[in-house]
Amino acid sequence: xxxxxxxxxxxxxxxxxxxxxxxxxxxxxxxxxxxxxxxxxxxxxxxxxxxxxxxxxxxxxxxxxxxxxxxxxxxxxxxxxxxxxxxxxxxxxxxxxxxxxxxxxxxxxxxxxxxxxxxxxxxxxxxxxxxxxxxxxxxxxxxxxxxxxxxxxxxxxxxxxxxxxxxxxxxxxxxxxxxxxxxxxxxxxxxxxxxxxxxxxxxxxxxxxxxxxxxxxxxxxxxxxxxxxxxxxxxxxxxxxxxxxxxxxxxxxxxxxxxxxxxxxxxxxxxxxxxxxxxxxxxxxxxxxxxxxxxxxxxxxxxxxxxxxxxxxxxxxxxxxxxxxxxxxxxxxxxxxxxxxxxxxxxxxxxxxxxxxxxxxxxxxxxxxxxxxxxxxxxxxxxxxxxxxxxxxxxxxxxxxxxxxxxxxxxxxxxxxxxxxxxxxxxxxxxxxxxxxx
Amino acid sequence: xxxxxxxxxxxxxxxxxxxxxxxxxxxxxxxxxxxxxxxxxxxxxxxxxxxxxxxxxxxxxxxxxxxxxxxxxxxxxxxxxxxxxxxxxxxxxxxxx
Numbered sequence: 029x030x031x032x033x034x035x036x037x038x039x040x041x042x043x044x045x046x047x048x049x050x051x052x053x054x055x056x057x058x059x060x061x062x063x064x065x066x067x068x069x070x071x072x073x074x075x076x077x078x079x080x081x082x083x084x085x086x087x088x089x090x091x092x093x094x095x096x097x098x099x100x101x102x103x104x105x106x107x108x109x110x111x112x113x114x115x116x117x118x119x120x121x122x123x124x125x126x127x128x129x130x131x132x133x134x135x136x137x138x139x140x141x142x143x144x145x146x147x148x149x150x151x152x153x154x155x156x157x158x159x160x161x162x163x164x165x166x167x168x169x170x171x172x173x174x175x176x177x178x179x180x181x182x183x184x185x186x187x188x189x190x191x192x193x194x195x196x197x198x199x200x201x202x203x204x205x206x207x208x209x210x211x212x213x214x215x216x217x218x219x220x221x222x223x224x225x226x227x228x229x230x231x232x233x234x235x236x237x238x239x240x241x242x243x244x245x246x247x248x249x250x251x252x253x254x255x256x257x258x259x260x261x262x263x264x265x266x267x268x269x270x271x272x273x274x275x276x277x278x279x280x281x282x283x284x285x286x287x288x289x290x291x292x293x294x295x296x297x298x299x300x301x302x303x304x305x306x307x308x309x310x311x312x313x314x315x316x317x318x319x320x321x322x323x324x325x326x327x328x329x330x331x332x333x334x335x336x337x338x339x340x341x342x343x344x345x346x347x348x349x350x351x352x353x354x355x356x357x358x359x360x361x362x363x364x365x366x367x368x369x370x371x372x373x374x375x376x377x378x379x380x381x382x383x384x385x386x387x388x389x390x391x392x393x394x395x396x397x398x399x400x401x402x403x404x405x406x407x408x409x410x411x412x413x414x415x416x417x418x419x420x421x422x423x424x425x426x427x428x429x430x431x432x433x434x435x436x437x438x439x440x441x442x443x444x445x446x447x448x449x450x451x452x453x454x455x456x457x458x459x460x461x462x463x464x465x466x
Numbered sequence: 467x468x469x470x471x472x473x474x475x476x477x478x479x480x481x482x483x484x485x486x487x488x489x490x491x492x493x494x495x496x497x498x499x500x501x502x503x504x505x506x507x508x509x510x511x512x513x514x515x516x517x518x519x520x521x522x523x524x525x526x527x528x529x530x531x532x533x534x535x536x537x538x539x540x541x542x543x544x545x546x547x548x549x550x551x552x553x554x555x556x557x558x559x560x561x562x563x
Binding site for chain 2 (some may be wrong): 029030031032033034035036037038039040041042043044047051056057058059060062063064068071072073074075077080081083084085096099100103104105106107111112113114115116117118119121122123124125127128129130131133137142150151152153156174178179181182183184185186188189192193196264268269270271399402403404406407408411
């Protein structure tokens with residue numbers, strides 16, 4: 029779109045056919061509904077040169093016309109009026125919906141894809157007003173902007189919009205500052221990535237106890253009202269605040285992700301952790317209340333405790349099981365946290381992160397052959413970005429680091445019924461103050 | 467008859483869409499330089515090199531040049547766009563998926 033419009037170079041974009049709806053939608057909301065787009069079969073990934081040549085020699089699965097004929101016409105056929113001028117339009121979001129019965133409104137919310145398909149609390153004016161009483165911020169204040177992917181436009185949401193979605197999720201009004209803090213990060217819990225990512229939210233500070241959040245037994249499970257509904261509210265706000273999360277249109281996760289139902293929301297067990305709390309590591313005071321937003325949550329590895337003889341190998345094996353494009357978050361029970369100290373002397377968060385950084389290695393040849401590394405890291409390496417450019421110089425059998433140190437995080441949570449622990453693949457986004465949204 | 471109630475719309479506020487004209491098309495591709503722009507995603511380089519081979523075999527009068535964007539596809543790449551504007555007549559970009 030940029031090269032055709034801004035640089036005025038006649039261009040045809042080639043996509044795989046499964047993305048027809050989304051590519052046409054993106055062109056439309058970018059004012060270029062007649063952008064010349066041609067489709068080939070899905071997938072391109074993993075096909076041989078000959079198979080891809082067959083795509084090129086074959087027909088566009090969307091139109092049934094020869095691919096190359098469409099491409100040549102796309103570059104030479106005169107523009108229609110809409111293409112020559114572009115098409116602009118304005119959209120509005122009415123504050124209120126037409127009055128209707130509860131049954132009809134619940135059906136409307138389902139039909140419009142405004143929910144996660146679980147029952148919601150209808151956002152009446154009284155319920156939204158009760159939510160708004162738990163922040164000093166005005167209803168019309170803009171909290172942030174969000175979009176499902178880098179190619180779509182940012183939508184805007186206000187304090188009132190966040191309140192509406194918090195009501196729908198079932199939040200008690202006193203939870204509202206945490207939901208606002210998550211909304212203020214601008215991080216979407218409904219990213220459209222084909223990789224089916226979910227989000228993760230870690231709450232720290234006094235607010236955990238004020239809201240009765242769970243950081244002990246079952247903290248990551250469906251056993252606590254605040255954990256369950258705050259994370260759900262972030263998800264609903266994301267899909268509605270960013271303009272949708274509809275499969276095939278604004279959500280392309282091939283398999284989807286159950287973690288998205290409540291965005292893996294939990295509180296850190298600061299009282300039983302031997303480490304400083306996560307929000308303190310991120311620059312807040314221990315007496316502050318804050319919430320940390322992570323994205324890209326997919327991978328989960330787990331084991332029980334740290335064995336005396338081979339714990340290092342076991343943890344290395346877990347790390348090697350990750351895609352190196354992921355970012356490890358060690359989600360460890362307090363029992364395991366103390367084992368990291370007893371076994372390895374890793375008595376600070378920094379030492380544990382350093383150990384993970386040093387021990388997560390793989391041969392360079394394997395690293396660079398990962399598809400996600402090819403897609404997202406190799407281009408940066410070839411143009412000199414460190415530390416990737418240095419890694420690219422390594423011989424195929426040379427061991428290189430899988431992750432950057434600043435990508436690795438540690439969170440302590442759990443009720444010490446045992447030393448089970450997990451590594452999630454999740455990228456840290458931002459830690460936001462909850463107190464600022466009270 | 468069930469009572470009607472009023473509820474708030476949960477959707478955010480979309481930006482206004484500005485019209486964006488496309489570039490005028492070419493009269494012919496004969497003797498023109500067409501850049502095949504690899505967005506560096508999931509083997510799109512293999513695909514576009516096959517397209518380059520197609521041009522060489524079927525339309526040798528077209529100078530089909532393969533080029534890769536300088537970063538990941540999520541980043542704008544003005545250097546590459548300027549190079550294409552300076553040295554080329556048209557572009558085919560792929561593969562978006």
